[in-house]
Amino acid sequence: MTRVALIAHDDKKPEMIDLAQEHEELLEQYDLIATGTTGKRLMEETDLEIERKESGPLGGDMMIGAEVAEGILDGIVFLRDPLRAQAHEPDISALLRICDVHDTALATNLASAEYLLKGLADRPVHQDE
Numbered sequence: 001m002t003r004v005a006l007i008a009h010d011d012k013k014p015e016m017i018d019l020a021q022e023h024e025e026l027l028e029q030y031d032l033i034a035t036g037t038t039g040k041r042l043m044e045e046t047d048l049e050i051e052r053k054e055s056g057p058l059g060g061d062m063m064i065g066a067e068v069a070e071g072i073l074d075g076i077v078f079l080r081d082p083l084r085a086q087a088h089e090p091d092i093s094a095l096l097r098i099c100d101v102h103d104t105a106l107a108t109n110l111a112s113a114e115y116l117l118k119g120l121a122d123r124p125v126h127q128d129e
């Protein structure tokens with residue numbers, strides 16, 4: 001099953017919730033994971049089942065990065081706040097870097113998130129899945 005991570009910084013959580021509500025049928029087809037608070041908010045506002053990792057500042061980005069390194073994650077929608085500094089910036093940079101290392105699909109704004117979510121639905125499924 002296609003495995004997708006959803007992450008949003010606080011000021012971007014309303015956008016993430018709108019995105020998930022708009023594409024709920026599509027997202028239901030995916031195995032979803034999220035950082036702690038993003039996952040909690042999404043499950044409150046949609047009927048989606050989401051595996052929650054730690055909150056971002058407590059290591060959630062790194063837990064998702066570990067899945068990228070393991071090769072078990074197909075894509076990430078990470079709605080970052082471009083206007084506010086984050087205390088866990090090193091973790092965020094590490095997650096972005098490991099996505100590039102493993103060529104994992106990563107969308108960091110709404111416009112690209114829509115392409116990513118729709119594109120993953122059309123992608124050829126690997127034989128070992």
Ligand SMILES: O=C(CO)COP(=O)(O)O
Binds near residue numbers: 060
């Ligand atoms: O900080 C985050 C990503 O860097 C998101 O974490 P939360 O979903 O727990 O708010």
